[in-house]
Amino acid sequence: MLSSILALLHSLFYPHSCPGCGEEVRGKGVLCDPCRRGIWHPRSFQPLSLDCPHLDGLFFLMDYAGGIQKALQMAKFRGREDLLPRLAEEWRQGVLREQRFHWHLVPKIRLAATGIPTDPVRKKQRGYDLPEEIFRPWCRQEGYLWENLLIRNRSTRPQYGLTPEERKKNIKGCFTLARQENLPDIVLLCDDICTTGSTLEEAARTLKRGGVKKVYALALASGN
Numbered sequence: 426m427l428s429s430i431l432a433l434l435h436s437l438f439y440p441h442s443c444p445g446c447g448e449e450v451r452g453k454g455v456l457c458d459p460c461r462r463g464i465w466h467p468r469s470f471q472p473l474s475l476d477c478p479h480l481d482g483l484f485f486l487m488d489y490a491g492g493i494q495k496a497l498q499m500a501k502f503r504g505r506e507d508l509l510p511r512l513a514e515e516w517r518q519g520v521l522r523e524q525r526f527h528w529h530l531v532p533k534i535r536l537a538a539t540g541i542p543t544d545p546v547r548k549k550q551r552g553y554d555l556p557e558e559i560f561r562p563w564c565r566q567e568g569y570l571w572e573n574l575l576i577r578n579r580s581t582r583p584q585y586g587l588t589p590e591e592r593k594k595n596i597k598g599c600f601t602l603a604r605q606e607n608l609p610d611i612v613l614l615c616d617d618i619c620t621t622g623s624t625l626e627e628a629a630r631t632l633k634r635g636g637v638k639k640v641y642a643l644a645l646a647s648g649n
């Protein structure tokens with residue numbers, strides 16, 4: 426309650442400006458309409474086309490460029506916590522509008538959504554886990570159970586600037602399961618950005634070794 430009052434006061438005194446162009450944004454999203462149109466690119470990928478054999482499908486909403494790239498960097502590196510609910514709103518509204526996210530999710534099958542866990546050191550600095558902040562509000566609305574199924578067991582170098590082979594090596598074995606038993610049958614694996622798919626693939630491999638049957642990856646933005 427208090428936080429929503431504070432958020433309301435904040436929005437009255439500090440109107441939100443679009444990270445892409447600086448124009449005031451009136452809606453609940455993070456971007457203005459022209460900046461959103463510039464990077465809007467909802468698409469599904471076949472896992473093998475991205476060398477992700479443990480995944481069963483991938484869906485990305487935007488290109489990782491322009492305003493969304495700036496917004497994610499601000500949320501990651503400049504402590505702009507105020508952008509988190511707006512980023513969540515971009516995903517929620519985008520998926521709703523697109524209605525292209527329609528893998529056959531069998532009713533009554535045990536399904537959960539989980540995020541790629543942030544490196545513990547970076548999470549401590551940042552104070553939040555970006556994938557969870559972006560996807561959890563949408564899961565709540567859709568009735569998908571959110572569970573933190575993965576743990577990052579060691580720090581990794583930032584993937585930026587590494588070759589695909591180096592990325593795979595960097596990330597190999599860095600996840601463990603938060604529990605060994607009673608895992609869901611289907612997992613929606615969520616991350617803010619997908620670059621080469623190597624992080625999603627490694628997480629999917631870990632989940633499937635634990636007995637998860639299908640893993641679908643979702644990312645707000647991708648460079649693919």
Ligand SMILES: [Zn+2]
Binds near residue numbers: 445457
């Ligand atoms: Zn803009």
